[in-house]
Every structure is written in C-alpha cells, then in structure tokens.
Amino acid sequence: MYSSLSTRLSSLRYAASVFTLLLAGCVSGPDHAPPEMPLPAKFEEGGSKSNGDVVTVEWWTAYRDKQLDGLVAQGLNENLDVLQALEKINAASANVTVASAGGQPSLSVDASHTVSGEKGRLRTTVGTTNTTGGGASLSWLLDFFGQYRRSKESAIGSLGAAYATADNAKLTFLKDLVSSYVDARYYQERIALSQANLKSRQQTYELTQLQLKAGAASRLDVVQAEGLVQSTKADIPGLEQSFTESAHHIATLLGMPAASLTDELHKSAGQPVFRGSIRAGILADLIRNRPDIRKAERELAAAVADIGAAESQLYPSISLSGSISPSWVKSSGASGASLTSWFFGPTLNLPIFDGGKLRANVDIEKSDARTQYLAWKAAVLNGVEEVENALSAVRRDTQTLEPLRRQVQTAQESLVLSTTSYKDGASSLLDVLDAQRSVSDAQASLAATVQQVAKDYVDLYVAVGAGYLPPQGQVVSERTAKSASWPERFALSP
Structure with a gap:
C-alpha cells in the first residue's frame, strides 16, 4: 500500500517537473x-x-x-x-x-485515534472499538x-x-x-x-x-x-x-x-x-x-x-492534488480490519466570464x-x-x-x-x-x-x-x- 503511494507521488513530482520545464518560458507580463x-x-x-x-x-x-x-x-x-x-x-x-x-508543493499529514463503545445498565462496556487513522495530502499548483x-x-x-x-x-x-x-x-x-x-x-x-x-x-x-x-x-x-x-x-x-x-x-x-x-x-x-x-x-x-x-x-490554472487516508479498526472480541482510501488527479480552473474584473x-x-x-x-x-x-x-x-x-x-x-x-x-x-x-x-x-x-x-x-x-x-x-x-x-x- 505505502509502496504504491510512494510510486504515485514520485510520478506526480516527475510529471510536474516535466510540465514546469516545458512551460518555463511562459511567463506573463513584461x-x-x-x-x-x-x-x-x-x-x-x-x-x-x-x-x-x-x-x-x-x-x-x-x-x-x-x-x-x-x-x-x-x-x-x-x-x-x-x-x-x-x-x-x-x-x-x-x-x-x-x-x-x-x-511550491504543499504536503500535510494528520493522524487520529479514537475509542468508542456502549455502556450497559450494569456499567459494563459493550462493543468497544479502537479506530486509528491517518492521512497525507499533497497539492501543487503548476505555475x-x-x-x-x-x-x-x-x-x-x-x-x-x-x-x-x-x-x-x-x-x-x-x-x-x-x-x-x-x-x-x-x-x-x-x-x-x-x-x-x-x-x-x-x-x-x-x-x-x-x-x-x-x-x-x-x-x-x-x-x-x-x-x-x-x-x-x-x-x-x-x-x-x-x-x-x-x-x-x-x-x-x-x-x-x-x-x-x-x-x-x-x-x-x-x-x-x-x-x-x-x-x-x-x-x-x-x-x-x-x-x-x-x-x-x-x-x-x-x-x-x-x-x-x-x-x-x-x-487557465492547473493544480495536481492527491491524498491517502489509511485507517485501522479493532473491535472488542473481533479481529482488526484496515481500510485505505486515496485519490489523485488534476484540477483545471478556466476563467470564462468575470465582468471584466x-x-x-x-x-x-x-x-x-x-x-x-x-x-x-x-x-x-x-x-x-x-x-x-x-x-x-x-x-x-x-x-x-x-x-x-x-x-x-x-x-x-x-x-x-x-x-x-x-x-x-x-x-x-x-x-x-x-x-x-x-x-x-x-x-x-x-x-x-x-x-x-x-x-x-x-x-x-x-x-x-x-x-x-x-x-x-x-x-x-x-x-x-x-x-x-x-x-x-x-x-x-x-
């Protein structure tokens, strides 16, 4: 999982570098x-x-x-x-x-851990669940x-x-x-x-x-x-x-x-x-x-x-962004399970009508x-x-x-x-x-x-x-x- 993420991030950096080199001369204004x-x-x-x-x-x-x-x-x-x-x-x-x-690229990470459960009438805890999660987000507006x-x-x-x-x-x-x-x-x-x-x-x-x-x-x-x-x-x-x-x-x-x-x-x-x-x-x-x-x-x-x-x-402006959010859930009396969500892709912003602003x-x-x-x-x-x-x-x-x-x-x-x-x-x-x-x-x-x-x-x-x-x-x-x-x-x- 992490190897795959590393590969994708490396590809992202490589692609952005190529785009930047190709368009380095495209600088607006005098x-x-x-x-x-x-x-x-x-x-x-x-x-x-x-x-x-x-x-x-x-x-x-x-x-x-x-x-x-x-x-x-x-x-x-x-x-x-x-x-x-x-x-x-x-x-x-x-x-x-x-x-x-x-x-410059922007990278942020986060992590969390929560414990949840239910209490019965005899003050016993039922169904305790431990959830551990994290995430990494990367964004880069290509200049x-x-x-x-x-x-x-x-x-x-x-x-x-x-x-x-x-x-x-x-x-x-x-x-x-x-x-x-x-x-x-x-x-x-x-x-x-x-x-x-x-x-x-x-x-x-x-x-x-x-x-x-x-x-x-x-x-x-x-x-x-x-x-x-x-x-x-x-x-x-x-x-x-x-x-x-x-x-x-x-x-x-x-x-x-x-x-x-x-x-x-x-x-x-x-x-x-x-x-x-x-x-x-x-x-x-x-x-x-x-x-x-x-x-x-x-x-x-x-x-x-x-x-x-x-x-x-x-x-137009193009930005590349991606994130990965792995999580691990462990409930009492059951084996733990992991879940990973991720996304990656470009975003295009094209100004069309702004009233001349x-x-x-x-x-x-x-x-x-x-x-x-x-x-x-x-x-x-x-x-x-x-x-x-x-x-x-x-x-x-x-x-x-x-x-x-x-x-x-x-x-x-x-x-x-x-x-x-x-x-x-x-x-x-x-x-x-x-x-x-x-x-x-x-x-x-x-x-x-x-x-x-x-x-x-x-x-x-x-x-x-x-x-x-x-x-x-x-x-x-x-x-x-x-x-x-x-x-x-x-x-x-x-």
Whole structure:
C-alpha cells in the first residue's frame, strides 16, 4: 500500500517537473529593465570626473571635530528612524518567502485515534472499538504562466526598496544630525560674541558715567550707552534657548532623552569648518548612489512584476492534488480490519466570464507601473536639482567669507580709533556706539556665513548620496548585502 503511494507521488513530482520545464518560458507580463532618461554629462558647476562609489565616504570627518564623529557613529546605531527602517527589511524578506511558497508543493499529514463503545445498565462496556487513522495530502499548483514567479519578483523588488529606504533613513539622519550640530556651535559662537560685546559696551557705559560726572558728557550719552548694554543683554537668552533646542534635538536623534547631551555639548566650542574638497561627481554617480532613486527603481521593478502576476490570472490554472487516508479498526472480541482510501488527479480552473474584473486588474497594475516610472523620473530630477543648488551655494557662500572677515577687522579697528578719539574729546559717543554696532553686526554676519557654508557642504554630500554605509572592513553581517551594487543584489530572473 505505502509502496504504491510512494510510486504515485514520485510520478506526480516527475510529471510536474516535466510540465514546469516545458512551460518555463511562459511567463506573463513584461520583464523589468532599468529605466532611463536623458541627462547632461555633468552638473552645471561640477566637473566631468566620476565620484565612483561614495556611499562609504565619511565626509563629516572633514570638519575635524572628534565630538561630531562620535555622535555620528553612535547615532547610526541608535537612531530610532533608522532602526525602524531596518526592521522593515525583515518583513520584506519574509514576504519574499511567502510569495515563493505559492508555487511550491504543499504536503500535510494528520493522524487520529479514537475509542468508542456502549455502556450497559450494569456499567459494563459493550462493543468497544479502537479506530486509528491517518492521512497525507499533497497539492501543487503548476505555475505555467508565472503567477508565483512574478509575485516573487515583486516581493524581491519590494525587498530592494526596503533596503533603499533604510539607506535613505541613514542619509536623512546624517543631514539632520550634522546640521543640528553646526547650528548648536553657531549659537555658542553668537553667545560668546554677545558676551564679549556686552563687556565692551559695559565699559563704554561706565566710561560715559565718569565723563558725565566730570561734565564731559551729557545725560543723553549715558542713556544711549545704557540702552546698547540692555539690548545686548536681551539677545543672550534667546541665543541660549536656541542652543538648548539644538542640543535637545541632537539627543533625540541619538535615541536619548532630550537633556542628555546639553552638558556635554557645552564643553566644546568653535564653529565647524569643512576642510575637504568638493566631490559632486557626475549624474551617473547620482543615480547609482542616491538611495531614494534606487528605492524608486525597485518600486518600479515590483510594479512591473505585478503586471505579470495580474495577467497570469487571465489564463487557465492547473493544480495536481492527491491524498491517502489509511485507517485501522479493532473491535472488542473481533479481529482488526484496515481500510485505505486515496485519490489523485488534476484540477483545471478556466476563467470564462468575470465582468471584466481580471482585465481591469491588469490595467490597474499597468497604470501603477507608469506611475512608478514617473516617480523614478521625479526622484532623479529632484536629486539633480539638490546637487546643483548645493554646488552653487558652496561656491558662492564660500566667496563671502573672506570679505566678511576683513569687514570684522575694519570694524574692530574703527571701534578702537573711535573709542580713543572719544576719550580724547575729539569725537562724540555716538561714533563709539555706531562702531560697536558695526562690530557686532559684522561678527554676527561672519558667524552666520560660517554656519551656512558648513551646512552647504552637508547639503552637497547628502545630495550626492554619500556616507550612509560604513567603510569596507567594518561592515557587519546585517549590512553585508547592502555593500553589493543594487543591480547584482536584486537582479530579477527572466
């Protein structure tokens, strides 16, 4: 009996394998091809040299700030948005298994044992029967038209999109963290400048009071000097609040309570200055390196595969199924008896009339694929715009630094001269107060431009898709798959 079943199952597997080989090329729907669009050879203000693979470039180290380096390393492992995106990879990977399972044979077994009988009036058991049974069921939907193969391709495309989403979360984190750190240092610099200016204006105010007592200054001079002191004092709390908010945001990015880093960030000072080179590369680098573009391409691949899965529903489906159910019955006072039932055969499902539902499903998937292609084009153009803007900002904002430094020097020199002249009685207090305002304004403009240039470099390197993967040799097992190029990792079988 069992030998016969084994023979039939072997025949079933052989027949299904032959059918699968014969019809392996009958896969519904179009095959995905990497999308293309016409693009210039280089950026308007960029060079013609390729960047290559910049996803492992630790560009933030060019600020030469060890504290910043430590915050980035910590945040890449602890940022909650990044961790959520990584977790979604697990679900997408499981979906690949689910999609693959539909085209595989399904085998289930069961077993049972029951005891039955009747009780007489004297509590004696009469006619006890023991029944032991079992069964094995096998089913296999022959994927002649590629329904499950296309579903698997779609799931693989979604898995690729999940990897790209995680990479994009890291890139977003880098931009947010480094920009917030630059902001925090900017506010520290403004606080230090305001405190220094406050000290200078306080001295001027005290000098004016002495000259008032000596009859060399008027009450108006004293009031004007005091007003400038109070104005400077009023600026400091707002700057301190802005620094605190930046520190709190950095802590949140690291997955820590808001006030955890405030004291630590107070220990260091000095605005970050980027001391690296401009590496914009060419537009072909952008398409390869930016995770949001790669995500859009993988979503397009999934949508194209869904077209084939929908089209396969238009054609007949054949499934092979069989089962065997042996049982053994033993009654008290009688010899046991066995009984085996079995069946095997194909089932044909042919869609004839469905009111246009299946055709409409194909149209829906085609429309979705066209939408995803447009989304890919939009992602490419958006990336190009971001790089072009960042290149322009870096070059032009950098050009303003030296004039602003010179402006600070001349304003400080003017303040020294006007103060000396005022002490000698050759000029009015108004000249001194104007010179102090000029110094304060020039210093604030210089600090703001240093801040902006530092953030311009952040925008540039994030725009080209740099730095979201660890360098080679430091890649842990979970990230190893992401170190390969996406066409190799997520290539779809024809």
